[in-house]
Amino acid sequence: MRLTLRTLAALTGYPSAELKSHVSELRATLEKEKAFGRPVHNGLDALLDRLERDDLIDAQTAYTDLFDRSRALSLHLFEHVHGDNRERGQAMLDLAEQYMQAGLLLESQELPDYIPVFLEYASCLPPAEARETLAQPAHVLAALEQRLRERGSDYAAVFAAILALSNAHPDHKAVDELQKNAPSDDPARIDDEWEEKEVTFTGAHDMGGPTGIVARLRAKGKAMTAARGTKG
Numbered sequence: 001m002r003l004t005l006r007t008l009a010a011l012t013g014y015p016s017a018e019l020k021s022h023v024s025e026l027r028a029t030l031e032k033e034k035a036f037g038r039p040v041h042n043g044l045d046a047l048l049d050r051l052e053r054d055d056l057i058d059a060q061t062a063y064t065d066l067f068d069r070s071r072a073l074s075l076h077l078f079e080h081v082h083g084d085n086r087e088r089g090q091a092m093l094d095l096a097e098q099y100m101q102a103g104l105l106l107e108s109q110e111l112p113d114y115i116p117v118f119l120e121y122a123s124c125l126p127p128a129e130a131r132e133t134l135a136q137p138a139h140v141l142a143a144l145e146q147r148l149r150e151r152g153s154d155y156a157a158v159f160a161a162i163l164a165l166s167n168a169h170p171d172h173k174a175v176d177e178l179q180k181n182a183p184s185d186d187p188a189r190i191d192d193e194w195e196e197k198e199v200t201f202t203g204a205h206d207m208g209g210p211t212g213i214v215a216r217l218r219a220k221g222k223a224m225t226a227a228r229g230t231k232g
Helices: 002-012 017-021 023-033 038-053 056-068 087-101 115-123 127-135 138-150 156-166 172-180 187-194 213-231
Strands: none
Touching: 002 023, 002 038, 002 115, 002 156, 017 023, 017 038, 017 056, 023 038, 038 156, 087 115, 115 127, 127 138, 127 156, 138 156, 138 172
């Protein structure tokens, strides 16, 4: 599972010549660890095939058009909960502290809520803890998967893979709320949306401890765990 998570982290990062030259190794890693079922593997194979086949500039352009030019597809977890709200700064500090405790030191230009970094962090954890960590933002990951599928992007397979590893069942109400509040990519509306109230999930701050998205993700993860326990 550890190398699978690092493979998914690489696939969510900006395409590079190094990534392109190691596609066969990434595919071999996924096959060796067999961390999820064949449908998920098939989706990832399609992405790997394209990255291997396409010209590097084309792959980079496609990536930029998706993730850098669309706030709705931002690869920063906090963007989908806090937007540009002031709570985002505290949430960054909380999450960075968790990374440090796990022995993951960030480069100066990296933000802790960047999904490739989040996946690298999860890869440093024991498997059970890694799955629980991945489950905490399951509603955000599910919303991103849906948005990518609607755009016909093979990157949707990466988010399907993360969700499969987490064993989580995303809260449909939370996913629907994120979809309803998805930011527009229309430049004329972006300024207005920065002023709108951020998406909130009730009960998250009742736990005490870290504030911001860390508390929210923990609360959502515990709610899903409790629901699974009740069904069992």
